[in-house]
Amino acid sequence: MAASEARERLLRTASELFYREGIHAVGVDRIVNEAGITRATFYRHFPGKEDLVEAYLDEEDAHIRAAFAEAGAQSDEPRRLLELVIEGLADDVALHHTRGCPFINASAEYPDAGSAVRATVARHRSWFRETLEQLLAADGNADPALAAGELVLLRDAAMVGGYLDGWERVRPSFVAAARRAAGIPV
Amino acid sequence: MAASEARERLLRTASELFYREGIHAVGVDRIVNEAGITRATFYRHFPGKEDLVEAYLDEEDAHIRAAFAEAGAQSDEPRRLLELVIEGLADDVALHHTRGCPFINASAEYPDAGSAVRATVARHRSWFRETLEQLLAADGNADPALAAGELVLLRDAAMVGGYLDGWERVRPSFVAAARRAAGIPV
DNA sequence: GAAATGATAGAACGATCTTTCTCTTTTTGC
DNA sequence: GCAAAAAGAGAAAGATCGTTCTATCATTTC
Numbered sequence: 001m002a003a004s005e006a007r008e009r010l011l012r013t014a015s016e017l018f019y020r021e022g023i024h025a026v027g028v029d030r031i032v033n034e035a036g037i038t039r040a041t042f043y044r045h046f047p048g049k050e051d052l053v054e055a056y057l058d059e060e061d062a063h064i065r066a067a068f069a070e071a072g073a074q075s076d077e078p079r080r081l082l083e084l085v086i087e088g089l090a091d092d093v094a095l096h097h098t099r100g101c102p103f104i105n106a107s108a109e110y111p112d113a114g115s116a117v118r119a120t121v122a123r124h125r126s127w128f129r130e131t132l133e134q135l136l137a138a139d140g141n142a143d144p145a146l147a148a149g150e151l152v153l154l155r156d157a158a159m160v161g162g163y164l165d166g167w168e169r170v171r172p173s174f175v176a177a178a179r180r181a182a183g184i185p186v
Numbered sequence: 187m188a189a190s191e192a193r194e195r196l197l198r199t200a201s202e203l204f205y206r207e208g209i210h211a212v213g214v215d216r217i218v219n220e221a222g223i224t225r226a227t228f229y230r231h232f233p234g235k236e237d238l239v240e241a242y243l244d245e246e247d248a249h250i251r252a253a254f255a256e257a258g259a260q261s262d263e264p265r266r267l268l269e270l271v272i273e274g275l276a277d278d279v280a281l282h283h284t285r286g287c288p289f290i291n292a293s294a295e296y297p298d299a300g301s302a303v304r305a306t307v308a309r310h311r312s313w314f315r316e317t318l319e320q321l322l323a324a325d326g327n328a329d330p331a332l333a334a335g336e337l338v339l340l341r342d343a344a345m346v347g348g349y350l351d352g353w354e355r356v357r358p359s360f361v362a363a364a365r366r367a368a369g370i371p372v
Numbered sequence: 373g374a375a376a377t378g379a380t381a382g383a384a385c386g387a388t389c390t391t392t393c394t395c396t397t398t399t400t401g402c
Numbered sequence: 403g404c405a406a407a408a409a410g411a412g413a414a415a416g417a418t419c420g421t422t423c424t425a426t427c428a429t430t431t432c
Contacts, residue, residue, distance in 0.1 A: 020297060111206060149359035172332060176332070177367065
C-alpha cells in the first residue's frame with residue numbers, strides 16, 4: 001500500500017502553493033495543473049479541498065515532530081536539547097519558513113475555531129507547548145509552564161517577524177529573548 | 187466635505203467582515219448587502235476591492251496612532267508612557283483584537299511583498315518600531331533598537347497567541363516578557 | 373486471463389467572484 | 403428653484419470557484 005505517486009505529487013504541490021500564496025488564493029485548477037494530475041484523480045484521493053488543507057497541515061506537523069525527535073537523538077541532556085530547539089527554530093525561520101508560520105497563516109483564513117483546520121492547528125500547538133514544558137521541567141526550570149508559554153510566544157513572533165520584517169532584523173532579539181525565557185545564560 | 191454616510195457604513199461593515207472572517211473569504215456581495223448599499227455606490231467610492239482593503243488597514247493604523255497620541259497626552263514621562271503602552275496593548279488584545287492582528291492576518295493573504303496592501307502593513311510596522319525606539323531612548327534604555335525589536339516581537343506574539351490560545355493563557359507570559367524587554371522592573 | 377483498481381482526459385454543473393452597465397430617485401450646493 | 407453630485411435598484415458581464423460526471427487507458431491482483 002505504498003502511497004500512490006500521483007497522490008504524493010498532489011500533496012507536495014498543494015502544500016507549496018498553500019504556503020507560498022495562501023489557501024483561498026489557490027484554486028483546484030492551479031493545483032491539479034501544476035501537479036500534473038487531473039481533477040478526477042484529485043477527488044479520488046481527497047473528499048474535497050479542505051481535506052487537502054488538513055493533510056498539508058498534518059504534514060507540517062509531522063515535519064516538526066520529526067525535527068524534535070532528531071534533536072532528541074542527538075543529546076539526552078535537557079539543557080543541550082533546549083539549545084538545539086532554539087537554534088533549530090532560528091534556522092528554520094531563516095531557511096525554510098520565510099513566508100511565516102503555516103498554522104498561523106491558515107488560522108488567519110479559517111476564523112471558525114470549530115473547523116477541522118483550526119482543530120489541526122490547536123492539536124499542533126498543544127503538542128508543542130507540552131513538549132517544551134516537559135523539556136523545561138526536565139531542565140529544572142522553576143516555572144516550566146510560564147517559560148513554555150514564553151517560548152511559544154517567541155516562536156510565533158519569530159515566524160511573523162521573519163516574514164514581515166526580515167529575519168536578520170528579528171534574529172538578535174529572538175535569540176536573546178528565547179535564551180532568557182528558557183533560563184539559559186547568554 | 188463630510189465623508190458620505192454610505193461610504194462610512196461601507197467601510198465600517200467591510201472592516202468588521204474582513205477582520206472577523208478574512209479578506210478573500212468575504213465577497214463584495216456580502217459587504218454591500220450587510221452595509222445596505224448597492225454595488226454602484228461601492229464602486230463610486232472605491233476603484234476596487236483591494237482599495238477597500240487598504241482603507242481598512244489605514245483605519246486600523248489610524249486607530250493605533252490615536253491610542254498612542256492619547257497615551258502621550260496622559261503623561262510626559264517616558265517610563266510611564268512605556269507602561270501605558272504595554273498595558274494598552276494587553277487590554278487591546280483582551281477586548282478588541284480577539285481575532286488576531288489585522289496586519290498579520292492580511293499579510294497571510296497577500297504574499298506579494300510589493301503589493302499595496304503589504305506596503306501599508308510595512309508602513310504601519312515601521313512607524314510602530316520607530317515610535318517604540320524613540321520612547322525607549324527617551325527612557326535611557328541602553329540599546330533602544332534591540333529593545334524595540336523585542337517589543338515588536340512580543341506584540342506580534344500576543345496578538346497571535348491571544349487569538350489561537352486564548353488571552354488568559356498568554357497574558358502572564360506577555361506582561362512579564364514585555365516589562366523585562368523594556369527594562370521595567372517587575 | 374479476468375476482474376478490480378487507479379490514473380487520464382475533458383466536458384460540464386451551479387455557484388460565486390469582481391466589475392460594469394443603464395436607469396431612476398434622492399440629496400445637496402448655489 | 404435649479405443644476406450637480408450621490409445613492410438607489412437591478413441586470414449582466416466574464417472569469418473562476420469547488421465539484422461531479424462519463425469514458426478510456428494502464429496497472430495490478432487473484
